[in-house]
Amino acid sequence: MLPSGNVYSVTQVAGLIQAAIHQAPELARLWVRGEITNYKRHSSGHLYLSIKDTETVIRAVMFRGHAGRLNFEPANGQDCFFLGYVGLYPKETQLQFYVEKILPAGVGEEAMALEALKKKLNAQGYFASDRKRQIPNLPLAVGVVSSPTGAVIQDIQKVLWRRYPGMPIYLFPAAVQGKEAVDSIVRGLQAMAHAPVDVVILARGGGSAEDLSAFNSEQVADALFRCIKPVISAVGHETDVTLADLVADLRAATPSMAAELAVPIKQDLLRSLEDTALRLRGSLLRNLDRGNERLQRAGGSTVLVQPMRWLDPRRDQLLRLEERMLLHIHRIITEKQNLIQKEAGRLQALSPLATLSRGYAVCRTEAGDIVLKSSQVQIGEKMQVRLSEGSLLCQVTERSVR
Numbered sequence: 001m002l003p004s005g006n007v008y009s010v011t012q013v014a015g016l017i018q019a020a021i022h023q024a025p026e027l028a029r030l031w032v033r034g035e036i037t038n039y040k041r042h043s044s045g046h047l048y049l050s051i052k053d054t055e056t057v058i059r060a061v062m063f064r065g066h067a068g069r070l071n072f073e074p075a076n077g078q079d080c081f082f083l084g085y086v087g088l089y090p091k092e093t094q095l096q097f098y099v100e101k102i103l104p105a106g107v108g109e110e111a112m113a114l115e116a117l118k119k120k121l122n123a124q125g126y127f128a129s130d131r132k133r134q135i136p137n138l139p140l141a142v143g144v145v146s147s148p149t150g151a152v153i154q155d156i157q158k159v160l161w162r163r164y165p166g167m168p169i170y171l172f173p174a175a176v177q178g179k180e181a182v183d184s185i186v187r188g189l190q191a192m193a194h195a196p197v198d199v200v201i202l203a204r205g206g207g208s209a210e211d212l213s214a215f216n217s218e219q220v221a222d223a224l225f226r227c228i229k230p231v232i233s234a235v236g237h238e239t240d241v242t243l244a245d246l247v248a249d250l251r252a253a254t255p256s257m258a259a260e261l262a263v264p265i266k267q268d269l270l271r272s273l274e275d276t277a278l279r280l281r282g283s284l285l286r287n288l289d290r291g292n293e294r295l296q297r298a299g300g301s302t303v304l305v306q307p308m309r310w311l312d313p314r315r316d317q318l319l320r321l322e323e324r325m326l327l328h329i330h331r332i333i334t335e336k337q338n339l340i341q342k343e344a345g346r347l348q349a350l351s352p353l354a355t356l357s358r359g360y361a362v363c364r365t366e367a368g369d370i371v372l373k374s375s376q377v378q379i380g381e382k383m384q385v386r387l388s389e390g391s392l393l394c395q396v397t398e399r400s401v402r
Helices: 010-022 105-123 151-163 181-192 218-226 243-247 255-262 266-299 307-350 352-356
Strands: 030-041 047-052 057-062 079-089 094-104 142-146 169-173 199-204 231-235 362-365 382-386 391-395
Touching: 010 079, 030 057, 057 079, 079 105, 094 105, 105 218, 105 243, 142 151, 142 181, 142 255, 151 169, 151 199, 151 255, 169 181, 181 199, 181 218, 199 255, 218 243, 231 243, 231 255, 307 352
Parallel strands: 057 094, 142 169, 142 199, 199 231
Antiparallel strands: 030 047, 030 079, 047 057, 079 094, 362 382, 382 391
């Protein structure tokens, strides 16, 4: 009898398990603590091992890219912290832990705390490249927050004055390790905000992780983040990367390199200024030469030697324009006169005087009203009669309504 329902292949079952693992966010990135066993470094550079505690063992692998960044050699029986994710080894359908970082348990707690702080500051934008400021090309003065004794300040001063003799240096003498270091560095960065400097170098020489712990503190990172002056960090050796390095506007591998990045070479600037001055002088002389040539050409031109030759054709052109303008004005006046005469004729035809000249008259009452009907006047009333030439004052002796 065949089984009812769906039937899966082994590969399909492995795929379902793998999908379930991928959908579990807590398995995507986690720290695991355990003891190393079955450790083997393959010729390819990959590390194969198992991680166990008192009850359980889980198979693990660390690929060459991550293994190459280890600063110690793991060994069987070593208690460590492992950062990575859980996956499925497909050929054997076996759970496997893919390791990205290994920290010995002795220093693991501090490293994990530093890793957590780094994630927090990164999420808050402390390491963002778009907030980092440019180092000025030529600062008026350089501030240094470092120990007043030792080789660091001497190296910085030597390089600064070799590159730019006489460059003012303002030193805030800070403790760079020990219990006082964090507060001392913070005070130094705050003091530089009010100092007459354009760039600040935060520096100390190399040392152990414990020696550099002050530069991995949240207080120093926050002081760097809030410092209003651009800061170059030069903490430890080139391989040491602290939180201060990540927050600072620019990181230098060594204090001497920080000094090189802070100021230009004065002689290079002077040579550049001299070159610029020579180019400007050459450009000015060329412009003067061109101007003199133009002036000489202009001085020998006909316009200046015999100006009337230049004026004669233009005078002739002006006279021609004047004649054309007068003809145009005369034509317009003639047209307007003809139009006026035509309109005057029309008005004359409509004028009452023309009517009077044909024997008609205009009668007005003594009040000046035109008489159109006989009923407007009374017998005995006087009227003024306007003729073609002159007028009469008449008295009504008789009237007819027809």
